[in-house]
Ligand code: FO1
């Protein structure tokens with residue numbers, strides 16, 4: 001059957017890339033978080049859409065995690081020389097993406113259309129769908145005041161302590177109709193929550209008006225992959241954020257959080273083999289557990305984790 005994957009940035013893109021190697025385009029579509037999106041130099045930047053697009057196009061920089069490989073930074077250097085704002089780094093190739101997107105949006109195209117067009121030109125066959133068309137912006141309430149997400153993440157390097165998050169504009173947003181259609185497809189087998197940050201990447205998607213209803217109407221199982229292994233976030237500020245939000249940084253706490261905030265959301269969980277000790281706790285929450293090596297350090301590992309996810313889906317359906 002078909003799979004709908006929910007993906008944020010780097011961690012999500014890795015699993016998505018693995019799934020894309022295992023499934024043909026008609027069997028895999030991804031919903032991508034757009035609450036990290038913002039404007040810089042008058043350009044529309046969609047970091048998570050780009051991370052997923054570059055990963056599927058095999059153009060992503062593996063070490064940095066964001067942007068394109070073999071990048072040059074001459075525009076940034078020139079902008080610095082002019083005294084312009086340079087805390088957000090855009091490579092010379094990456095800039096073309098932001099320029100192209102901004103032009104097309106200004107000309108009246110939808111983000112879904114522009115994304116599809118860029119994907120087509122980059123040879124990405126699997127569909128990447130922004131969660132909604134309306135602008136939604138994560139605001140981070142911290143001990144140093146409220147800031148926009150990229151200010152918190154990039155400019156302040158996640159140093160401020162997080163107190164809460166708000167997705168500005170989410171109430172006025174509506175679910176991308178292409179996602180609603182895919183969720184209503186009788187061949188849909190499961191929804192997969194990629195190992196992205198639950199607070200920053202997955203919550204915005206789940207909070208788009210209409211998403212939860214369309215998901216429960218679909219009746220398909222939801223499988224999540226642990227974004228925390230042995231008490232550490234695989235990437236990014238998740239571990240630090242959980243501590244600041246008074247939660248233990250553990251793979252089981254992520255399940256508890258999803259169940260508390262979003263109701264009986266998760267049906268099955270792919271837990272890292274290093275966290276075997278947490279399996280019992282998660283099963284107690286009414287969630288099926290499978291253990292695997294979830295580290296995605298190379299393409300073979302991404303395919304291995306994707307296969308484990310698909311086997312789990314198989315068991316549930
Ligand atoms: N992350 C950084 O830590 N520093 C940057 O300068 C930076 C630039 C950047 C440019 C384009 C892009 O698509 C992503 C970029 N990111 C950068 C990553 C991005 O802002 C975050 O990783 C995500 O929003 C969090 O998932």
Ligand code: CA
Pocket residue numbers: 008009010033036048200201
């Ligand atoms: Ca993100």
Ligand code: CA
Pocket residue numbers: 221222264265266267
């Ligand atoms: Ca369920």
